[in-house]
Amino acid sequence: MQLFYNPTINETTETFSFDKEESKHIIKVLRKKDSDILHVTNGLGLLFKTEITLASDNKCTVQIVSIEKTEVPKYKLHLAVAPTKMNDRYEWFLEKATEIGIHEITPIICDRSERKVINTERFEKIILSAMKQCNQMYLPKLNPAITLKDFLKVKNSGTTLIAHCEETNKKSLKSILIPSTDYTILIGPEGDFSTKEIELALDNNYTPVSLGETRLRTETAAIVACHSVVFSNEI
Known part of the structure; x- marks a missing residue:
């Protein structure tokens, strides 16, 4: 199934039109014509x-024929991940985490x-493209970048964890x-969180965790955490 996206539609919508860029792609590139069927999600x-x-x-216009509701996830996964020095590594993380099944992402400084x-x-474009590619019906939320200090001031849902590399009790x-449990997990930058940051997270009720015996890159650690939570809900 090829999936399209329109954030403005809901259960009361009867007809709508794609924007010019998407319309051109549908008609000129995909060669769709009148009466052809398109599958669209609103990301919700x-x-x-x-x-x-x-x-x-x-202005490709369509009429809604039927609506199918996807089951609401039984858990929510929020990863707060420090941006990597090389952009392409963070973009890889965004793409793969979306494919696996993340719900919310916050870049932390x-x-x-x-x-x-x-x-x-x-x-946002990378996340949207990954959502459509893997036929996900929920678009992960990307928050603005924020300092770790300010992020810790926000009350995050569920169990709050920090993955770090220091040799402490984890x-x-x-x-x-x-x-079926909500998780917010902190993943640090190359070089890891500073001792001060770890202490600050612990003071804000974050539990320290280990992601394995080896030292992982930021983007790898984020994917390991994402897959672990998703997998724990599928077994």
């Missing part, structure tokens, strides 16, 4: 089966962060995961 768990009523490359500015628009992530 709804799948719309639609029929093309006007095959215009300027830490003491040892080498990159402190992100291209939010590009990141439990393995897989040993503490409970199905």
Whole structure:
């Protein structure tokens, strides 16, 4: 199934038109025509089966034929991950985490962060493309970049964890995961969190966890954490 996206539609929508860029792609590139069927999601768990009523490359218009509701996830996974020095590594993380099944992402700026500015628009496009590619009906939420200190001031839902590399008393992530539980997990930059940041997280009721015996890159650690939580809800 090829999936399209329109954030403006809901259960009361009867017809709608794609923007010019998407319309051109549908008609000129995919060569769709009147009466062809398109599957569209609003990123909020709804799948719309639609029929093309006007095959215009300027304004492709469709009529909604049926609506299917996707089951609401039984848990929520929020990863707060420091941007990597090389953008392509963070973009890889965004793509793969979306495919696996993440719900919310926050780039956090830490003491040892080498990159402190992100291209939010590009990141959003990568997440959207990954959602459509893997037929996900829920679009992960990408928050603006924020300092770790300010992030810790926000009340995050569920169990809050910090994955770091210091030789301290930590439990393995897989040993503490409970199905149908919300998690917020902090993943630090290259060079890890500073001791001060770890102490601050612990003071804010974050539990320290280990992701394994080896030292992982930021983006790898984020994917390991993401997969572990998702997998724990599927067994």
